[in-house]
Amino acid sequence: MNITITKTTTPKAKPVMENLPFGKFFSDHMFVMDYTEGKGWHDPRIVPYGPLQLDPSAMVFHYAQEIFEGLKAYKSKDGQVRLFRPRKNFERLNLSAERLAIPELDVDFCVEALKQLVDLDRDWIPEQEGASLYIRPFIIATDEFLGVRPSSTYKFIIICSPSGLYYPEGLDPVKIYVEDTYVRTVRGATGFTKTGGNYASSIKAQVIAHERGYSQVLWLDGVERKYIEEVGAMNIFFKINGEVVTPMLNGSILGGITRMSTIELAKKWGIPVSERKISIQEVYEAYENGTLEECFGTGTAAIISPVGELRWGDKVMNVNNNQIGEVTQRIFDTITGIQNGTLEDEMDWVITID
Ligand SMILES: *Cc1c(COP(=O)(O)O)cnc(C)c1O
Numbered sequence: 001m002n003i004t005i006t007k008t009t010t011p012k013a014k015p016v017m018e019n020l021p022f023g024k025f026f027s028d029h030m031f032v033m034d035y036t037e038g039k040g041w042h043d044p045r046i047v048p049y050g051p052l053q054l055d056p057s058a059m060v061f062h063y064a065q066e067i068f069e070g071l072k073a074y075k076s077k078d079g080q081v082r083l084f085r086p087r088k089n090f091e092r093l094n095l096s097a098e099r100l101a102i103p104e105l106d107v108d109f110c111v112e113a114l115k116q117l118v119d120l121d122r123d124w125i126p127e128q129e130g131a132s133l134y135i136r137p138f139i140i141a142t143d144e145f146l147g148v149r150p151s152s153t154y155k156f157i158i159i160c161s162p163s164g165l166y167y168p169e170g171l172d173p174v175k176i177y178v179e180d181t182y183v184r185t186v187r188g189a190t191g192f193t194k195t196g197g198n199y200a201s202s203i204k205a206q207v208i209a210h211e212r213g214y215s216q217v218l219w220l221d222g223v224e225r226k227y228i229e230e231v232g233a234m235n236i237f238f239k240i241n242g243e244v245v246t247p248m249l250n251g252s253i254l255g256g257i258t259r260m261s262t263i264e265l266a267k268k269w270g271i272p273v274s275e276r277k278i279s280i281q282e283v284y285e286a287y288e289n290g291t292l293e294e295c296f297g298t299g300t301a302a303i304i305s306p307v308g309e310l311r312w313g314d315k316v317m318n319v320n321n322n323q324i325g326e327v328t329q330r331i332f333d334t335i336t337g338i339q340n341g342t343l344e345d346e347m348d349w350v351i352t353i354d
Pocket of ligand 1: 070194230231232233234235254255256257258259298299300301
């Protein structure tokens, strides 16, 4: 399929690249492709960024048949554009598509479309340390119909947002609220997919956590509220007595690409890693007996986010005296170094656009 390109005739003024907010500004172009039953995906095109025209009855507004991805492009010191493991994002988009009864995409084609879009908007990639072009691919159901069934038409769109750090405080440890009332999802539902509905059901707990002075919620399993699942938009890791532990992918947890990269690096370095069930009680006991050494979240937006405090009911756990742990720092330095090109890409994770 040939991608047609229509360039904007009215390029936007670029935002001030110092201290960019996250996800607020958007580049000049977007990629769009349509799906029609019987015809498949068709008409791939790069067009000026702008509003969509959708019928108010478009199914996505009513039944949330929608999936998305998130990844980043970086510009190295010598101007090379670098994408971090983009194939993994489109493979995961297909995993989400399968669960949401959305037609799948060709991964190689998506990577090609993304490269063309980012190449065209390469001047929008910030070069400041920690900043990047955040990329949001998504698919929405567009049938004009009120009734529950899979849509027969969809739009696949990719938009790009020059963004600064996700947490303005940078690599400072964050405070996390362990949520024991609300649940995000359960096994058998859509927890392992990136779909807006998972987030819609999480917002209320997030608001309450914010009011109490915490930046994110740590979700427990939806059945017993006992086992640790993940944080807002991050997977969670603990270092307990020398071992790195993260909840195993059980169907309700999102399989993060930063999570996968963290596990691969720890294994390469010979640090013991285990993916298993871990209860909040076990973490609390480790804290009490002094073996809870580190805790950090992993996700594309923040990359690595050290956790300095966990609150579970009336119990407060101060992790590593609110300092960034050694493994946390090493994972952060290595992943960001590979992303921005200051470290050699030994893992073969980066796709460059020259
Ligand atoms: C996107 C996301 C993550 C992190 O995945 P990455 O691929 O590392 O960005 C973790 N949890 C949830 C719920 C997510 O949506």
